[in-house]
Amino acid sequence: MPTSPTRDLIIEKADALFYEGGFEATSFADIAAIVGISRGNFYHHFKTKDEILDAVISRRMTRTRATLEDWEIEDERPRYRILSFVHMVIANQTEIMAFGCPVGTLCSELAKLDHVSKGRAADIFSLFRDWLAGQFRALGAGDRADDLALHILGWSQGVAVLASAFHDEAFIRREVIGITTWLDSLPNLSHHN
Amino acid sequence: MPTSPTRDLIIEKADALFYEGGFEATSFADIAAIVGISRGNFYHHFKTKDEILDAVISRRMTRTRATLEDWEIEDERPRYRILSFVHMVIANQTEIMAFGCPVGTLCSELAKLDHVSKGRAADIFSLFRDWLAGQFRALGAGDRADDLALHILGWSQGVAVLASAFHDEAFIRREVIGITTWLDSLPNLSHHN
DNA sequence: GTCTATAGCCGGATAGAC
DNA sequence: GTCTATCCGGCTATAGAC
Numbered sequence: 001m002p003t004s005p006t007r008d009l010i011i012e013k014a015d016a017l018f019y020e021g022g023f024e025a026t027s028f029a030d031i032a033a034i035v036g037i038s039r040g041n042f043y044h045h046f047k048t049k050d051e052i053l054d055a056v057i058s059r060r061m062t063r064t065r066a067t068l069e070d071w072e073i074e075d076e077r078p079r080y081r082i083l084s085f086v087h088m089v090i091a092n093q094t095e096i097m098a099f100g101c102p103v104g105t106l107c108s109e110l111a112k113l114d115h116v117s118k119g120r121a122a123d124i125f126s127l128f129r130d131w132l133a134g135q136f137r138a139l140g141a142g143d144r145a146d147d148l149a150l151h152i153l154g155w156s157q158g159v160a161v162l163a164s165a166f167h168d169e170a171f172i173r174r175e176v177i178g179i180t181t182w183l184d185s186l187p188n189l190s191h192h193n
Numbered sequence: 194m195p196t197s198p199t200r201d202l203i204i205e206k207a208d209a210l211f212y213e214g215g216f217e218a219t220s221f222a223d224i225a226a227i228v229g230i231s232r233g234n235f236y237h238h239f240k241t242k243d244e245i246l247d248a249v250i251s252r253r254m255t256r257t258r259a260t261l262e263d264w265e266i267e268d269e270r271p272r273y274r275i276l277s278f279v280h281m282v283i284a285n286q287t288e289i290m291a292f293g294c295p296v297g298t299l300c301s302e303l304a305k306l307d308h309v310s311k312g313r314a315a316d317i318f319s320l321f322r323d324w325l326a327g328q329f330r331a332l333g334a335g336d337r338a339d340d341l342a343l344h345i346l347g348w349s350q351g352v353a354v355l356a357s358a359f360h361d362e363a364f365i366r367r368e369v370i371g372i373t374t375w376l377d378s379l380p381n382l383s384h385h386n
Numbered sequence: 387g388t389c390t391a392t393a394g395c396c397g398g399a400t401a402g403a404c
Numbered sequence: 405g406t407c408t409a410t411c412c413g414g415c416t417a418t419a420g421a422c
Contacts, residue, residue, distance in 0.1 A: 022305040158351030
């Protein structure tokens with residue numbers, strides 16, 4: 001896969017525009033205008049709009065992996081690693097209240113479009129899911145680890161959807177406290193990690 | 194507001210198409226084709242696409258109110274009324290796994306489009322929210338009633354998002370059991386209603 | 387690698403006959 | 405109330421000059 005500064009800039013700007021305005025509603029002209037190139041030049045880098053989407057998803061996958069690694073480096077205790085995930089909804093609350101979760105809303109849109117890349121979008125969710133399951137396993141959750149991972153992933157998605165619909169910061173904070181309490185109350189898991 | 198069989202049919206079909214394919218991705222031609230009328234005739238009933246969206250949201254509001262009334266008639270015990278809400282995600286699991294929640298996905302899309310009707314879409318959520326809060330008040334939740342309503346609404350939204358991303362029926366069932374258990378474990382609430 | 391110009395299509399919206 | 409015909413604009417995508 002070729003790489004160039006212009007290409008990278010296109011992907012970066014497209015990523016933001018797809019998040020803020022949706023994939024379908026974002027046109028080549030929109031991206032070209034923000035990047036500062038002509039529409040014609042665009043096609044030197046990407047032949048179709050789907051190719052850009054693919055590159056955007058790949059970018060998000062790479063960045064997600066990097067974030068997960070950062071969280072692992074920041075704290076070796078699984079409980080705090082999981083809380084790093086949970087606190088994302090507070091760290092990004094302004095964007096979430098405006099545009100929802102970038103992963104959840106992309107999956108929802110691509111599902112309705114029945115787009116070929118809808119599975120790849122869900123793969124971003126899987127990165128979080130598998131990583132969270134790993135942390136729950138480290139906490140001694142055993143076979144329940146994946147269920148717990150899915151549960152906390154879904155919880156955060158619900159927070160994002162309602163935060164966007166109601167623009168309610170207090171709700172976000174309450175739910176984050178709720179998740180933290182839930183985490184500490186899990187039976188048979190160590191409360192000291 | 195005028196009413197006619199054709200107009201009603203347009204709204205009904207548009208409602209389904211907006212849900213299954215998204216608002217923006219659904220064209221006048223798509224709706225006209227399914228309704229069985231010409232595009233020109235369309236404009237006799239609706240002057241703009243936004244007018245159709247408005248009518249669709251109104252239809253959903255009306256139908257939601259009717260559903261809430263049905264749940265009240267079916268059982269006078271608040272706990273079972275709340276469970277009627279919760280079991281929607283199982284009753285509609287096929288559609289939810291394919292297209293997500295009709296309310297949540299519409300709110301997400303309109304938020305990104307910064308559409309004038311995004312607030313009206315969120316009003317559908319408010320119908321559920323206020324009704325649920327009423328049930329929690331009847332359970333003796335007092336000031337916490339609205340928080341609990343938002344919590345369970347968000348929970349169901351998270352289930353819908355992940356059910357659609359992962360197409361996982363077992364996950365839906367587990368979460369419904371989880372909500373039921375949570376409901377029964379709420380402190381200071383009667384467990385017999 | 388970047389540009390201009392343009393093709394070709396489909397979107398929403400309108401006019402006017404029947 | 406329903407139709408056909410049509411306009412206009414924006415969209416994706418292409419061709420070809422520089």
